[in-house]
Amino acid sequence: MGAFSNVGLIFTFCLSAFKATIATSYSFDYAAEVDFLVRQGPRLTGSPAHNTLIDRIEGNLTSLGLEVKSDNYTFHYMAPASTSKALSLVVDGRHMEIASVFPYSGRTNDLGTTGQLINVPGPHPNWKLAKGNIAVVSISNPSLPYSMALGTWDPSKRWAGNATNPLIPSDMIGETLTGAKKAGVKAVIFAWDETITPEKSHNQYLPFKFPYADIPAVFTSGETSKDILAAAKSKSSATLTLNSELIPNTQTRTIYAVVEGSGPKKSHETLLIVTHTDGTNVIEENGHIGVLQLAHDIATVRPERTHIFVFTTGHLRIPAFTKSGKATTRWLNDHPEFWKGGNGQRRAIAGLTIEHLGAVEFQENLSTYSYSPTGKVQPEMLYASTKDLAAITQREWRGADPSFTRVSKPANMSQFGEGAALSDKEIPNISLATGPCYLLSKWDGDEHDLIDMPALTRQVRSFQALRKQLDAM
Numbered sequence: 001m002g003a004f005s006n007v008g009l010i011f012t013f014c015l016s017a018f019k020a021t022i023a024t025s026y027s028f029d030y031a032a033e034v035d036f037l038v039r040q041g042p043r044l045t046g047s048p049a050h051n052t053l054i055d056r057i058e059g060n061l062t063s064l065g066l067e068v069k070s071d072n073y074t075f076h077y078m079a080p081a082s083t084s085k086a087l088s089l090v091v092d093g094r095h096m097e098i099a100s101v102f103p104y105s106g107r108t109n110d111l112g113t114t115g116q117l118i119n120v121p122g123p124h125p126n127w128k129l130a131k132g133n134i135a136v137v138s139i140s141n142p143s144l145p146y147s148m149a150l151g152t153w154d155p156s157k158r159w160a161g162n163a164t165n166p167l168i169p170s171d172m173i174g175e176t177l178t179g180a181k182k183a184g185v186k187a188v189i190f191a192w193d194e195t196i197t198p199e200k201s202h203n204q205y206l207p208f209k210f211p212y213a214d215i216p217a218v219f220t221s222g223e224t225s226k227d228i229l230a231a232a233k234s235k236s237s238a239t240l241t242l243n244s245e246l247i248p249n250t251q252t253r254t255i256y257a258v259v260e261g262s263g264p265k266k267s268h269e270t271l272l273i274v275t276h277t278d279g280t281n282v283i284e285e286n287g288h289i290g291v292l293q294l295a296h297d298i299a300t301v302r303p304e305r306t307h308i309f310v311f312t313t314g315h316l317r318i319p320a321f322t323k324s325g326k327a328t329t330r331w332l333n334d335h336p337e338f339w340k341g342g343n344g345q346r347r348a349i350a351g352l353t354i355e356h357l358g359a360v361e362f363q364e365n366l367s368t369y370s371y372s373p374t375g376k377v378q379p380e381m382l383y384a385s386t387k388d389l390a391a392i393t394q395r396e397w398r399g400a401d402p403s404f405t406r407v408s409k410p411a412n413m414s415q416f417g418e419g420a421a422l423s424d425k426e427i428p429n430i431s432l433a434t435g436p437c438y439l440l441s442k443w444d445g446d447e448h449d450l451i452d453m454p455a456l457t458r459q460v461r462s463f464q465a466l467r468k469q470l471d472a473m
Helices: 002-025 030-040 048-063 167-174 177-182 222-233 288-300 315-320 327-334 387-396 419-424 453-472
Strands: 068-078 087-091 094-096 113-119 134-139 187-192 217-220 237-242 246-259 269-276 306-312 347-355 360-365 370-377 382-384 407-409 429-433
Touching (some): 030 453, 048 306, 087 222, 113 222, 187 222, 187 237, 269 453, 382 387
Parallel strands (some): 134 187, 187 217
Antiparallel strands (some): 068 246
């Protein structure tokens, strides 16, 4: 009997070791997942392509034997103006190129809106100057030091150089758009000046953080901006057509799965693993690849702490879901039982936020007016919210550049990405939210050119190592 008992123990031990090996080594096909994202195209919040991705993620989780729960929402969805008749700018009978549309700014009917072009100086426009007409506002994309927004835990690894990301100036000018509506302006043309190349400004989904303003607004760039400003100086008239459908009661959802921990002293503690699902291209957003890999890892061998995998909707339409914070803020507000640590609630000991994996670096040259890849990966924007987490990250991370890890320190409003929602709730977190300049643009070329698969794989492997550390610590 003793011999059989020993054999049983050996068998059980070997089976556990085998399961652990499988869980650790298993990875699904990252390249196939990237190909799927490329085929889907932009996955704007609530769009058919976005819903298809959410369904795919749910199917993957279900195949692991996990129960998937949904938080279902409805909101007003503004479909993109997708034809030349639906989106056009005509000045004195001449068609002008539109670089991009201000998302959820406003819309016109089939005939568009017509008025005199009035130059309204920025950055704090006096919109009354263009009452009853179309305002033209020149906008710059200034070069700003990385160090202004990004501090690091290790002083020897400070951020160097400058960034020229259109996200920042478009956010600043976007805050003023409601003032144009109140002043009676018919429409607004934001004219990028020579501080940004036309290729870089093209198809940017910016800014995306503001409520519906009910006034159509677009961006121009390059020679078109010069022509628009000259036309405003000569008091020309223009017709802007932005004929887009505003669809009420559009459905979207956040999905999540809970894996109960096995540790008797740790199962009441949670580890939140978060990404968002809506995005404009293969980089924004591909974080579900990393989150699904971590879900695969714990599907066979249960973790000690309870794991919650959250796939958030609404990142590209934040005002429809929460009055402050990020899209994940809505899920946190709706589910304090998983993180807050009060009576009858779980306590989140940490979170991992995964966004923008494998980003390739692009740079523009204003002297040649070109915008092209550098042959390098984009410098990682990797955050750790505490000194202890920074030390763990520095030790375990082998990401985009395996020889160099720079861990940034969130401060005030400087944390980009959905990890900021965790920091706002004082949940310790490690978050990746690398920000290439094309992050929010619909890419006209082959989106495979934006992604470095070896870098993506290293980043996912690094998150696997971090998850193990956080579960066991």
